[in-house]
Amino acid sequence: MIGARSTSKCLTVGKLYCSTVQAAQCRRFSASVPRRTNTLMETSGFSDTQLQVRDAIGKICSNFPDDYWAEHDESGKYPHELHTALAKDGWIGIALPEELGGAGLGISEATMMLHTISESGAGMAGAQSIHANVYATQPVAKFATPSQRQQMLPNLINGTYRTCFGVTEPNTGLETLKLRTQAVRDGDNYKISGQKIWISSAQVATKMVLLARTTPLEEVKKPSEGLSLFFIDFDKSKPGLDLKKIKKMGGRAVDANEVFFDNYVVPADTLIGNEGQGFKIVLHGMNAERCLLAGEALGLGYAALDRASKYAKERIVFGRPIGMNQGIQHPLAEAYMHLEAAKLATYHAARLYDQSTTDESITQTAVGVACNSAKYLAAEAAFTACERSLLSMGGMGYAQEYHVERYLRECFVPRIAPVSREMIMNYVGEKVLGLPRSY
Numbered sequence: 001m002i003g004a005r006s007t008s009k010c011l012t013v014g015k016l017y018c019s020t021v022q023a024a025q026c027r028r029f030s031a032s033v034p035r036r037t038n039t040l041m042e043t044s045g046f047s048d049t050q051l052q053v054r055d056a057i058g059k060i061c062s063n064f065p066d067d068y069w070a071e072h073d074e075s076g077k078y079p080h081e082l083h084t085a086l087a088k089d090g091w092i093g094i095a096l097p098e099e100l101g102g103a104g105l106g107i108s109e110a111t112m113m114l115h116t117i118s119e120s121g122a123g124m125a126g127a128q129s130i131h132a133n134v135y136a137t138q139p140v141a142k143f144a145t146p147s148q149r150q151q152m153l154p155n156l157i158n159g160t161y162r163t164c165f166g167v168t169e170p171n172t173g174l175e176t177l178k179l180r181t182q183a184v185r186d187g188d189n190y191k192i193s194g195q196k197i198w199i200s201s202a203q204v205a206t207k208m209v210l211l212a213r214t215t216p217l218e219e220v221k222k223p224s225e226g227l228s229l230f231f232i233d234f235d236k237s238k239p240g241l242d243l244k245k246i247k248k249m250g251g252r253a254v255d256a257n258e259v260f261f262d263n264y265v266v267p268a269d270t271l272i273g274n275e276g277q278g279f280k281i282v283l284h285g286m287n288a289e290r291c292l293l294a295g296e297a298l299g300l301g302y303a304a305l306d307r308a309s310k311y312a313k314e315r316i317v318f319g320r321p322i323g324m325n326q327g328i329q330h331p332l333a334e335a336y337m338h339l340e341a342a343k344l345a346t347y348h349a350a351r352l353y354d355q356s357t358t359d360e361s362i363t364q365t366a367v368g369v370a371c372n373s374a375k376y377l378a379a380e381a382a383f384t385a386c387e388r389s390l391l392s393m394g395g396m397g398y399a400q401e402y403h404v405e406r407y408l409r410e411c412f413v414p415r416i417a418p419v420s421r422e423m424i425m426n427y428v429g430e431k432v433l434g435l436p437r438s439y
Contacts, residue, residue, distance in 0.1 A: 003056070003089030004103035040306045041119070041298075042340060046347070049105065050112045053094075057113050060085050061120035066403045069122055072253035073406055078204055079129050079253050082122065087159025092133050095288075096141050100149060101157040106354035107288050108347060110134050111295035118299025121403065124410040125253040127296040128200055135289040136165040136209040139281045140231050143273040152231050156207065164205040164234065166196040166212075166259060167282070174423055176211075177223040177279065181261065183212035183230065188268050190214075190230070192240070192261040198417070202243055202257040208234040211282055214275050229278035232266040240264030250409030283364075287353055289418055290371035294346040294378035297414040301339045301378075301385035304407045308332055308389035311396065328392050335385040342374070342381040349374035365431055376424045379414035386411045 043051060064082055072079055086092055095110040096102030103109075114127045114134070133156060140152060155161045172178045181194025192212055202208075208231075215226030236243065242260040273281045309332060312323030322328050349370035356362040386408040390397035397404050415421055429435040 004053075004091045004094045004105070040309070040336070041302050041343065046112070047108070050109055053105075053109050053112045054116050056089070057091070057116040058120060060089070060091075061117055061122060061126070064120070064122060064126070066121040069125060069253065070400060070403060070406060073125060073250075074252075076252045076255070078201075078255065079122075079126060080204075082117075082126055083129050083162070084159060086130060087157075090157065092130060092159060093153070093157030095134060096137060096153055096157055097149075100141075100153045102153070106350070107138075107291050108350040108354050110288075111291045111346065111350045113295075114292050115295035115299045118296040119303050120299075121303055123300055123303070123407055124251040124296055124413050127292075127299070128251060128254045128413075131289075131292060131296070132165045132201060132205075132209070133163055135285050135292050136163055138285040138288050139229060140209065140272055142284055143229075143281050144231070148231070148269070148272070152207075161207050162201060162205045163207040163209055163231075164199050164202045165285075166199055166208050166210040168198050168418075169195060170197045170258070174419060177227075178217060179211060179213055179227060180217070181210075181212045182216075183210075183214050183228060183266075185214070185268065186265075189265050190268060190271070192232075192264045192266060194261050196259040196261075197257075198246070199257045199259050200254055202234070202259055203245065203255040205234050208232050209285075211278050214278075220276075224279045225276050227278040227282075228275045229272040229281045230266060230270045231272055232270045238264065249412065250406065251413060286418070287364075287367055287371040290375040291346060291350040291353060293414050293418070294342070294349070294371075294374040297375075297378040297382035297411065298339060298343055298346060300407050300411050301335070301342075301382035304382075304386040304389035304404050304411075305332060305336055305339070307402065307404055308392045308397075311393050311402070315393075315396075322392070331388045332392060335381070335388045338381040338384055342377040345370075345377050346374040369428060369432055372419070372424045372427055375414065375419075376421055379411075379421070382411045383415060 063085065090101065090103060091113060093100070093102030094105050094113055095107055098104035114131065118124065118127045137153060137156060141149060144152065156163060167176065169179055169181060172180065181192065181196065183190040183192050194212065210230045210232055211227055212230065213226055214228040217226065220226035235241065240262045241264045244258040246256045246258060248256055312328050313321050315322045352362060352370045353367050356367050386404065390404045390408050393402060393404060396402050426438050430437050
């Protein structure tokens, strides 16, 4: 079985592309692996490493058919088996340093991984089961001290730890700079008090990447100051920590939660980077998340179109397959083209994100615009694909056994989170078009 670690050996450390000799080896290696992910998506133009990732993840996901996800969606049972399978081969650390047990690959490859998981039929639930472990650890890997990285990341990569990401609060929503959860220094510890909401995987997580206020909002000179980032033990048995599960529309195999802190004690050495600089640090992970979520949305869209196309070829009405009718064919074809366009935007953004770590000519504004644009376009394309796929299948699209209804319920997530469609348009209007700030 191909693992993330073996894939990384085909790379020069820190590079996204193979050398000439290694590239030939990669092609032979990749060609020997049977493709298990549907081929509706055009795969030309991807690097050999991305295609290796796609093949290997597709092989793992083939052990988790659609019925597995339908059952877990209905029961709300967490997909522990998928997390275990991915951790076994090192995929949890796909974009984390090799010296810590990761693969040392980029967000380009991580996006392909989550895209492939979603496209396999696992959808948002499957992807979200490891989502935070991939992107929320990016700021930790970049800004933690060497001893912190050694203490915090290897056990996350091997699956011993699982992390969740604590940013959003019920009374601030998208106003991240107005977060109220406090971390008050008390000797060698911090005491955390406040509330977070929409925290995925908190029921199973043993760690949390937490953004909290170490300086009261009223005392900071700039809104971006006074927030600090922590990587904390998330121990539900300790006093001062409580959870409430949120019932939701889709992706029910992965829990979403309200989290309550009341003088929850964490050691001071869980602080990542400098106190008060947490917002700047966490932005490093937020752009990565935009790319990952875009990939997950694309996977949903392609999965829905694949099912609808097969159904349209097999369903006979009035003596002919319904796929012959332009009323069925054209909406699906248009949805496919939107997905392909969003795919190009998504992998451009991921490549830009990766290259910005070594190319100083690539500004963070350029990365932010690309990542936000990709997330927006992929989410909209996925919604169109899922809606049209369901409608083209008529009553069977509404039936659970065909799974497209599950994809449609889940495709609302990338339209809403982690930032709304409207806020992305605000951002592009201001940063690209130079229009007055509207919020």
